[in-house]
Amino acid sequence: MTDSDVVPEQAAAAFGVTHHENVIGTPKILSDGGPETIRFIDQDGHRIRNEVNLPYDKYVDALTEEDGRRLYRDMALIRRFDAEGTALQRQGELGLWPGLLGQEAAQVGIGRAMRPQDYAFPSYREHGVAWCRDVDPVNLLGMFRGVNNGGWDPNEKNFHLYTIVIGNQALHAVGYAMGVQRDGAVGTGDPDRDTAVVTFFGDGATSQGDINESFVFAAVNQSPIVFFCQNNQWAISEPNERQTRIPLYQRARGFGFPGVRVDGNDVLATYAVSMHALDEARSGQGPFLIEAYTYRMGAHTTSDDPTKYRDSAELDIWRERDPLLRLKSFLLSLHETEQAFFDEVDREADELAARIRTACQEMPDPPHSQMFDRVYVEPHAGLEKERDEFVAYQAGFEGEGN
Amino acid sequence: MTTTASSTGTRLTLAKGITAGLRRAMENDPKVLVMGEDVGRLGGVFRVTEGLQKDFGEDRVIDTPLAESGIVGTAIGLALRGYRPVVEIQFDGFVYPAFDHITSQVAKMYARSLGHVTLPMVIRIPCGGGIGAVEHHSESNESYFLHSAGLRVVACSNAEDSYWMIQQAVATDDPVIFFEPKRRYHDKMVVDTSASAAPRGLYEAVVARPGEHVTVACYGPMVKTCLQAAEAAGQEGTSIEVVDLRGLNPLDTETLFASVRKTGRLVVVHEASQFLGFGAEISAQVTQECFYHLEAPVLRVTGYSTPYPASKLEELFLPDLDRVLDGVDRALAY
Structure with a gap:
């Protein structure tokens, strides 16, 4: 069925219903992921204990309520940052912004499960992971403002540059993980040495050859890598049904490593499953695929108009599965967290937004030399000649029009 | 080994x-x-x-x-x-x-x-x-x-x-x-694989055979072909200077331009198709930088702008000794 066939009645019927398995031909986008989905908090904020999440229980049980508040704070600040990114684009300060609205729990869960020595290879929407890696969010704006093409030092926080060509980063991540193996930084039992690599991609990317090749290379090398697929249901205008006939997490089995589906809007679940997968990778058990079942609540980017291809009823359903609301309900149910905490986070978010806005507006245009200076590490006479011609040409305008 | x-x-x-x-x-x-x-x-x-x-x-x-x-x-x-x-x-x-x-x-x-x-x-x-x-x-x-x-x-x-x-x-x-x-x-x-043997720079072009009348610039597989052509031409009194470019990017223009300024003629030889092949770039640069030394336009002897043919036809596609000499003759005829 097409998207326009999704009527509110169907949407309501699908909401909250436990499906057996997603079957092609039904509105999968409205499902909550099916019975195999690992979930710790239900939509009303209640803790779930069942067979599916039992193997990951210990990671959630180890969390304090303070940890829960920290996760909430991360998600709230990132949401505010993301909203500011969209606003800055609308006001002409950024050329483009890829929003992460709705995917905060997916990103913060794994972001907070990673250790300092672990390495992240993002696509271009991983603002929440960057936040958890302590990358200054201002850095993320540069490429969308057109002052650079990334530009931060990936090795400072072990967070690689955003990668726009869909799927490329997964192979880079696997190669990096192969390097980790050669450095003997896996399976030593030393928690500060053993290293996992995480690569991020979406449901659309799973159709790319690079993702499939990265699965092959990781599997045959038993590399310490976690493939983190944020299935946000939409690859611009194309729903999951245009990419796959089976749930994405099941693809891992064909390549020879474990794969699970986790509720991407439940931060406790994404955290717990990520902790497990990262432990497996660091200890030498090889690759692991996590499909974080979530929803892109906004447009693909600020250039996109989702009203052209999806029904607003769908958005209404996923709005009720909002990752922040869910964790907030859970925290409130524990009785130790008071409204004052949420007020304080809101205040902090406003501060962050103001800082981002100012930093973005004050971001200087790059010097002309940036174009020529770092094309090659070593001298290149031909390019230097072109640069000299450029400089001489530009110098001809000096003093004009001032 | x-x-x-x-x-x-x-x-x-x-x-x-x-x-x-x-x-x-x-x-x-x-x-x-x-x-x-x-x-x-x-x-x-x-x-x-x-x-x-x-x-x-x-x-x-x-x-x-x-x-x-x-x-x-x-x-x-x-x-x-x-x-x-x-x-x-x-x-x-x-x-x-x-x-x-x-x-x-x-x-x-x-x-x-x-x-x-x-x-x-x-x-x-x-x-x-x-x-x-x-x-x-x-x-x-x-x-x-x-x-x-x-x-x-x-x-x-x-x-x-x-x-x-x-x-x-x-x-x-x-x-x-x-x-x-x-x-x-x-x-x-x-x-000479001894550590004391000092190799040329990685991108340095080399005059593989000195000559006077025309420069032939080539690289990779065509160097041998061009050296053979130069040998054959030498026996008939035509002195070809063969430049093995070695580095394509960056290109050692110094060595190449010096040769062209000396001979006044350049034929570029490569196996790759002609259209937008490396010969086009070399031709443009030499024309710009050696214009007043040139006695003839820069000519190209290359593979044709076709998909690489079935192997029974490849000898017709690839520049060989005769095609190189034909190019040299055309350059000298200006």
Whole structure:
């Protein structure tokens, strides 16, 4: 069925219903992921204990309520940052912004499960992971403002540059993980040495050859890598049904490593499953695929108009599965967290937004030399000649029009 | 190694020059890795990596899955982790699945990271035709890589160069596309492999045969053809200067322009198709910089602008001695 066939009645019927398995031909986008989905908090904020999440229980049980508040704070600040990114684009300060609205729990869960020595290879929407890696969010704006093409030092926080060509980063991540193996930084039992690599991609990317090749290379090398697929249901205008006939997490089995589906809007679940997968990778058990079942609540980017291809009823359903609301309900149910905490986070978010806005507006245009200076590490006479011609040409305008 | 020591050096084929050069690079730097299809146990389909896995182990000489995008993509990751991968693409025509990574990532990583990240990797590509191969095994695709800023591109033409150039390429902090003329793999020469032998710069062009009347610029597999043409022409009184370009990007314009200013005539020879082949760039640069020295327009003797033909036709497609001499005659006729 097409998207326009999704009527509110169907949407309501699908909401909250436990499906057996997603079957092609039904509105999968409205499902909550099916019975195999690992979930710790239900939509009303209640803790779930069942067979599916039992193997990951210990990671959630180890969390304090303070940890829960920290996760909430991360998600709230990132949401505010993301909203500011969209606003800055609308006001002409950024050329483009890829929003992460709705995917905060997916990103913060794994972001907070990673250790300092672990390495992240993002696509271009991983603002929440960057936040958890302590990358200054201002850095993320540069490429969308057109002052650079990334530009931060990936090795400072072990967070690689955003990668726009869909799927490329997964192979880079696997190669990096192969390097980790050669450095003997896996399976030593030393928690500060053993290293996992995480690569991020979406449901659309799973159709790319690079993702499939990265699965092959990781599997045959038993590399310490976690493939983190944020299935946000939409690859611009194309729903999951245009990419796959089976749930994405099941693809891992064909390549020879474990794969699970986790509720991407439940931060406790994404955290717990990520902790497990990262432990497996660091200890030498090889690759692991996590499909974080979530929803892109906004447009693909600020250039996109989702009203052209999806029904607003769908958005209404996923709005009720909002990752922040869910964790907030859970925290409130524990009785130790008071409204004052949420007020304080809101205040902090406003501060962050103001800082981002100012930093973005004050971001200087790059010097002309940036174009020529770092094309090659070593001298290149031909390019230097072109640069000299450029400089001489530009110098001809000096003093004009001032 | 199938080499014979002599008083002045070691007799090596072009292929074994690379083997020996790789071996030395791996001995000198434990971060140097070799990876590709069949490069380990088999030693590569051309045996260029023969014996390396036995001596350096499976972690350093990696038999990869059969996926070129995967090979180059993972090599990027290894380089990001601090390794210096040397990737073997099995045949020229199989590099295209990796083209995305080479042009989108390898070429641009240093620039897009504002200098924070380097990718010191070498991508070896056996290139060119003339071996009667089936489709996709005889291509000369250097223009694609020459047109991608951020890559360095070199082509070796003999064993001495293959031995030294591969070591220099591995030591380079920029990514290098390393073209190997597969039909010259078995050509032998005596190479001084001693540490004291000072190699030429990696991108330095060399006057392979001095001459007076016309310059012939070439690289890779065509150097031998052009030297043979020069020998034949010499017997008839025409003095051809053969310039082996070696470095294609960067191009050693100094050596090339000096030769053209001396002879006043230039014929560029390559196997690759003419339209937008490297000859076009050379022609433009020489016309601009040597205009008042030129006695004739720059001419090109190249493969035709067709898909590489079936092997029964390849002799007609590829420049040979007679076509080079025809080009020389036309240049001299102006």
